[in-house]
Amino acid sequence: MDAAQPTSRKSPAKDETMTSSSTAEPLLEVRDLQVEFRTKAGTAQAVNGLNVTLHAGETLAILGESGSGKSVTAQAIMGILDMPPGHIAGGEIRYRGEDLLQMPAERRRRLxxxxxxxIFQDALSSLNxxxxxxxxxxxxxxxxxxxKRREARQKAVEMMERxxxxxxxxxxxxxxxxFxxxxxQRIMIxxxxxxxPDVLIADEPTTALDVTVQAQVMRLLKQLQEEFNMGLILITHDLGVVADVADKIAVMYAGRVMEASGVYSIYSSAAHPYTRGLLASIPRVDGADERLDAIPGLPPALTDMPPGCPFSPRCAFATDRCRTERPELREIAEGHTAACHYAEDFITAEEDPA
Amino acid sequence: MSEKTELDETTTRDARASTTPPSEVKTSAPVGAGDGGSGRKEAEASLWADAWRSLRRNPWFLVSGALLVVIIAMAVVPQLFTSVSPHACDLSQNRQAPTADQWFGTDIQGCDYYSRVIHGARNSMIVGVVVSAGVFVIAVLVGLLAGYFGGWIDGLLSRTTDMVFAIPYMLGALVFLNIIEDRGPMQVALVLMLFTWPTSARLMRGSVMSVVNSEYVMAAKALGAGHVTIMRRHILPNSLGPLIGYSTVFIGIIIGAEATLTFLGVGLQQPAISWGLQLTDAQSYVTSSPHLLLFPVIFVGVTVFAFMTLGDAVRDALDPKSKR
Incomplete structure (x- = not known):
């Protein structure tokens, strides 16, 4: 158990459990968020009981493939979800303890x-x-x-320099x-x-950029975050980007958090087969000529969720229990939660290769 | 920074050609006008330059522009074109064929027809411009509110638009103008406005709806812009292009409609001077004095043609897809 405890390179406060309350008041706290889309094909549950917590100066990466609900989460937090068809079915989003969802529209707009x-993925289409x-x-x-105009322009130039x-x-x-x-993207930033702002949500900020520029933009974000002591939510599907920047990671799949922990324990001791699948699909320089392991199959249709674990149809380790009983997100080590019935087994298997 | 090189002049130009959204141009007036500082001049130049460059290369724009300059001059200062008063008539000289002295001959009252036709431009122009401007304002308001807010506001406005749209505007204008005893250019303009705004409003609503879901509107929302800011700064400038083009064409359509209504006896009344009234008078003498019909028809035709051609040219210049 002790070995599974991640060694944080950041301040210890940053590597806390995402679900347990911490000493300092969190900046942003999402509790049991449920977002649905009412479509002709039925109700699509885009986000299904999401819990995340963000503190000042902390970077939370929300990781997941397309359709996993990460962008919808961002839009729900910002309050720019298209409603209808979108609909927040339940939960709360607390900013400094105050529920954004209960707030009058005008007050929320000011926030x-x-x-x-x-900031958005494609800066060209996000700028007028x-x-x-x-x-x-x-x-x-x-x-x-x-x-006034002149003053604002002066500030704008300052920001551009920054x-x-x-x-x-x-x-x-x-x-x-x-440009x-x-x-x-720098202008958008x-x-x-x-x-x-206290909280900055970056929705795939580097996806539309080429690789050399990606690193520059990520560095800039990181640097600004430290300078302003912002809480940063980084939404991405790129595990490579996350490793550098994030303090903690929430892996999303089919609108749920599958696994959440400090960044190191995700890489060193992933407890969910989905996370493991993601990690195995990153190309490695030292991986010689091996084929990359892709996760077989596709995410489930959001209108027709399997009754058990949403990942069970694609999981190589799935048992009958997985297919019928939905695993809850639970703490498997300090600061490390996973929604898998067999999470502990995966970690121990890793620890004792013999 | 490795990105400094991107500012190469040619790349910038190419990027603009392929990525400019609709209606980049016409917005620069309200936009650039507000911004202080040195960036302003360049900005404005770059916005206008784009449309202007494409317009200047369009022969149709040059032809219609030149025609309109002449016609507008006629409407504003007819004295430039003729020193003869349109009211100096000699009944004994009525319905004379064109001569070297009186280029267009004389009309039924013996007035100089050239002078009458020149002076007729003003009323046509007033009606055309007033109606088009009024309809433009209505269309922007209705289209913007309906397209932006959607929901019941859109339902209400769109169904109202459809209801008015269902009435043929000529029929509506005929009925209404028949009731009004005293009809000047303003009365005719108001009635035409009342029945012709739906087409423009629908056009505007459509282009607003194509902008409203764009990412920069969402980004503006995410950064805390209110409804008014979003509509004024983001939606309006990006959705006005098609309406500007159509409104120019529309002036031509309305000038034709005014002549038609006047010809039918429900438009302007004597002693006003208008092309429509001249056509009304001419109808009984088509065989004996065809010039009475010919000259006003040419003037109406050329004016309508000029506005329509100009409108098309402007619309093309504001449309990114037609940019080369």
């Missing part, structure tokens, strides 16, 4: 951008094509802080299409952090 902010970028960043200051855009003063009048992908 957006000010306290909770978000007809407005100069400096103007768009400056709008944050005008709308939320009531600044996110590493060369010749910011000169480029503030340029339009989004005149490269990486620069656009500048807008999102302009008002010094």
């Amino acid at each position: 957006r951008g000010m306290s909770i902010s978000m 094509p007809v407005l100069p970028v400096g103007w768009q960043i400056g709008e944050m200051f005008r709308v939320h802080r009531g600044m 996110v590493g855009i060369p010749a910011a003063e000169k480029r503030a009048g340029d339009f989004p299409h005149q 490269s992908g990486g620069m656009r 500048a807008m999102a952090i302009a008002l010094d």
Whole structure:
């Protein structure tokens, strides 16, 4: 058991259990969140009882393949879910102890951008094509802080410098299409952090970028997060990106958290076969000519969930119990939760190779 | 930074050609106008330059633009074109065929027909421009609210639009104008406005709906923009293109409609001077004095043609898909 305890390279406070309460008040706490989409084919349960907690200065990576509900979670937290067809069926999203879902719309709108902010996957389509970028960043200051134009523009240029855009003063009048992908994402980041938010949600911020630029943007995010002491929720499907930046990881599958823990224990002692499958599908430099192990099959249709563990149809270790009884997310080691009936077996198997 | 090189002039241009969304251009006025500082001049130039470049290369724009300059000048300062008063008539000289002296001949009252036709431009223009501007405003309001909010607001506005749309505007205008005793250009314009706005409103609603789900609107929402900011800054500038093109074409349509209504006897009334009234007078003398019909028809035709061609050219310039 002791060996399974992750050794945190960050401050110990960051590697806490995601479900248990901590000493400091969490910035953001999602409790039993349920999001449904009412479609013609039936009700699709996109998020099904999600629990995550985020503290200041902490990076939480939500990991999962497409359709696992990670973007929907982000939209639900931001309050920009398309409703209808989307519908929050239950749960609460607490920001500094206050439930966002019960908050009046206007008050919640004020929190957006000010306290909770978000950056999107494709910065080109997320920036207004007809407005100069400096103007768009400056709008944050005008709308939320009531600044005058000149002052707002000055602040916008400052923000652009801060996110590493060369010749910011000169480029503030340029339009989004005149920037490269990486620069656009920096502009999006500048807008999102302009008002010094407590929580920043990054929805696949580097997916649309090429690999060299990905690393730069991630570094920038990390650096800004430390500088502003933000809580960062990083939504991604890229395990490689996560390893560098995240403090803790929640692996999502079919709208549920399958496994959550500090970043090290995920890599060193993954307790869920799904997480193991994901890890096995990363190419390794030292892996010689071996074929990559892909997880067979596809995620279940959200309108037609299997009765037991949602991963059971694709799981090589599934038993009859898996197919009938849904495993709850439970603590298997300190700061490490997993939703698998046999989580302990996986960890012990790893520890005693003999 | 490794990304500095991307600012190469050609790449930028290419990127713009392929990725500019609809209606990049016409927004620059409200947008650029507000921004202080040095970025402003460049920004404006780049927005306008784009549409202007594509317009300038379009021969149809040049032809229709030149025609419109002449016609608008006629409407504003007819004295530039003729020194003869349209009210200086000599009954004994009525229905004279065109001569070197009187290019278009004289009308039934013996007035100089050239002067009458030139002075007729003003009323047609007033009706055309007032109706088109009014309909533009209605269409923007209705289309924006319906397209942005959706739900019951959209239901209410769209069904109202459909109901008005179901009435043929000529029929509606005929009935209404018949009731109004005293009809000047403004009365005609108001009635036409009342029955012609649905087409534009539907067009606007459609283009708003194509913008409303775009990611930058969602991003603006996520960053805390309110409804008004989103509509004004993000949706309007990106959805106005098609309506601007159509509104130009629409001026031409309305000028034709005004002439038609006046010809049918429910538009403008004597002693107003208008192409429609000239056509009404001409109808009894088509065989004996065909010039009475010919000249106003040419003027109406050329004006309508010019507006329609210009509208098409503008719409194409604002449409990213037609950009080369």
